[in-house]
Amino acid sequence: MAIRGEALSEDEIARLFTARGPDLAAVCAAADALRRQTVGDSVRYVVNRNINYTNICLHHCTFCAFSKGKLSEELRGPVYDLALEEVARRAAEAWERGATEVCMQGGIHPDYTGETYLSLCRAVKEAAPQMHIHAFSPLEIRHGAASLGMEVGPYLARLKEAGLGTLPGTAAEILDDEVRSRLCPDKLRTHEWLAIVEAAHRVGLRTTATIMFGHMEHPRHWARHLKLLRALQEKTGGITEFVPLPFVSMEAPLYRRGKARPGPTFREAVLMHAVARLALHPVIANIQVSWVKMGESGVRACLAAGASDLGGTLMNESISRAAGASHGQEWAPEQMQRVIEACGRTPQQRTTLYGVPPTGQSLRSFAAPPLLPPVQTPAMRTGRWRAPGDRQPLALDPGT
DSSP states (O other): OGGGTOOOOHHHHHHHTTOOHHHHHHHHHHHHHHHHHHHTTEEEEEOEEEEEOBOBOSOOOTTOSSSBSTTOTTSSSOOBBOOHHHHHHHHHHHHHTTOSEEEEEOOOOTTOOHHHHHHHHHHHHHHOTTOEEEEOOHHHHHHHHHHTTOOHHHHHHHHHHHTEEEEOOOSOSOSOHHHHHHHOTTSOOHHHHHHHHHHHHHTTOEEEEEEEESSSOOHHHHHHHHHHHHHHHHHHOOEEEEEEEEOOOTTOHHHHTTOSOSSOOHHHHHHHHHHHHHHSTTTOOOBBOOHHHHHHHHHHHHHTTTOOEEEEOOSSOOHHHHHTOOSOSOOOHHHHHHHHHHTTOEEEEOOTTSOOOOHHHHHHHTTOOOOOOOOOOBOBOOSSOOOTTOOOBOOOOTTO
């Protein structure tokens, strides 16, 4: 059925996730054959830079080791809130190093409003006018719209006018409220995430879609997640790629309290890519493997099990490393190409929307100069997010 492009049932998808031994090999082989038939042997990647502008967050997601709040003093790194000048500098530096995209996400800072996100877009566009802005999770979109008393659709249209190009489909975790009520109870509910992503598609903003798995959920929850994404894509056609994100447990509060698994097994992680290829065919053609989460050995396995994309080079990566991932913060184009070619596949740089990047940018991306040291602007308490240069030191409460 899957090979013919027919939708699988929840039971059928869940059963695929139980494959072991010869059945596991058969599922991976079928996914790889479907990948070859659908998108060929090219493996695409985008040269980009992550800009995580703040790690202060109002929410208390139990899986998150990145955000800083009253319960996270022991977790990695100091609190910060980047000045717009630093955001602009990083964007300009990324363009000079061959990037075509900046990916911007951060915590839900209590002082941020919808104007903050608009200012971030304008800062990037002023510094690097041709840079594609891939930014703001559906949770950030809800926060920005609500802070201005706006509906999500009109606010997304304002962001698009300010330079936003696409949205990362993060904050999805597991699209099942049974899991979300324990994993991220004060975050978006399933229907809210789907509604915001659909609204983005309606105003002409395409998105990715993710799943974070291997914590407290089960294969049936994975199946429901894939079914919902397929239904959304059949409705709007706005999802560019599906990105499985294995749970990185080491510094996550949920795991430290003994309430989560230590992430998926290697078998489960590879199967997620293979089953996604089968369950989402033909509506989502690009299945991405995260080198940050999987490492080189995992990348090789997933490229042989239906994956066709390696995501971004990520000149800076903070969120996974804060949780304890150990696979580095940048895979330069030279490394991307080496790994892809070692798998017998053809590397191909792409833009965010799977176009061909400008020749000059591709050439710049090879043998790029080292990054300058980033400035992690210390967090400031302002009452409202202020313009650069108008900052007062944040007197953190004890335990913050």
